[in-house]
Amino acid sequence: MIQNPRDQASPTTSTARPLDIIFIEGFVGETVIGIHETELHATQPLRIDLQAGLPRARACDTDRIADTIDYGVVRERLHRLLREHRLQLLEAFAETVAEILLDEFGAAWVRVKVTKPRKFADVDAVGVQIERAAAEIPANRPGRSAAVLRLLATGMVPEKR
Numbered sequence: 001m002i003q004n005p006r007d008q009a010s011p012t013t014s015t016a017r018p019l020d021i022i023f024i025e026g027f028v029g030e031t032v033i034g035i036h037e038t039e040l041h042a043t044q045p046l047r048i049d050l051q052a053g054l055p056r057a058r059a060c061d062t063d064r065i066a067d068t069i070d071y072g073v074v075r076e077r078l079h080r081l082l083r084e085h086r087l088q089l090l091e092a093f094a095e096t097v098a099e100i101l102l103d104e105f106g107a108a109w110v111r112v113k114v115t116k117p118r119k120f121a122d123v124d125a126v127g128v129q130i131e132r133a134a135a136e137i138p139a140n141r142p143g144r145s146a147a148v149l150r151l152l153a154t155g156m157v158p159e160k161r
């Protein structure tokens with residue numbers, strides 16, 4: 001039986017420390033992504049919903065944007081990712097978004113949902129949703145080296161994150 005992801009416990013309802021959740025819902029951008037020939041030559045819309053948790057953001061006390069995750073900066077980073085990535089699968093794209101939130105923005109936990117709206121005429125959207133915690137992502141993940149080598153082979157040098 002497939003469980004609805006919304007029915008899963010969030011980090012704020014588990015026994016772990018409560019988290020302050022910064023979120024973006026309904027971000028839509030255009031990119032080239034997919035495995036079918038029809039997807040490889042023209043951009044298509046992706047919808048991204050994300051949640052990023054911080055253990056009691058200092059901004060609650062300081063009222064300073066520097067003490068939390070600035071969703072405006074995250075939004076700009078998503079636009080850059082859509083322009084620069086060379087991924088084919090939504091799973092890999094969602095994983096990259098999760099890594100950005102954990103590594104570049106210091107989130108302790110993330111949930112990322114990436115969908116292709118209207119991919120098929122008889123469904124609203126298809127996609128993937130992942131959830132990651134900072135301690136779950138090892139520094140040397142298998143398979144990432146191959147992705148970097150593919151980028152180098154095409155003449156692109158990935159940015160350091």
